[in-house]
Amino acid sequence: MRIFVVKSEKNMAGLRTSLARGDAAKSAVKAAEARLRAANPHVDFDRLKPGDVLVVPEAAGFTSARATSFTGTLLESSVEQARAGLQQLKRRVGAGEQAADRRREAIVRSLKSKAVKLAADRDEPFRKDVERLREAVSQDEKDAAARQRSLREVFDQVEADLADLRQRFA
DSSP, rough: OEEEEEOOOOHHHHHHHBBBBBTHHHHHHHHHHHHHHHHHHTTTTTSOOOEEEEEOOOOOBBSSSSSSHHHHHHHHHHHHHHHHHHHHHHHHHHHHHHHHHHHHHHHHHHHHHHHHHHHHHOOOOHHHHHHHHHHHHHHHHHHHHHHHHHHHHHHHHHHHHHHHHHHHHH
16 A cells, blocks of 8 residues: 655546556556556545645556555654664763763772771771672673673664564565
């Protein structure tokens, strides 16, 4: 199923010029016109206006060159919306990871401060807590790097799937 947006065509004769195949038999064109009328009962084919949208059924008498694929148009819109959503998700995830990086950096700076070092030198349980915290921060950094790699792979796969979908229905 395809759509056609009326430009300068005023009536069925004008549409015939735009939509009919040049090599089609008159009977095929007449049959195609009948299918066009049936697919667009809301349209007055004697008084077309620029911007009117017509559903163009598949018919031997019509060329598809001037009509737009409805599936293609809908799919293209959906793919673009999915891409926009994916980009927004990437930005949000990136912002969250950057915030987590800043928090880890602040913790590391605090753990390296003179006050923490002095307290750790004087208090064995505190020193062990500081060491466990350093290990946790280090593990969190490794986990964040793994999450980022996984997310990049997922985002790349979604982009590839969207491109594949677009190509299948183009």
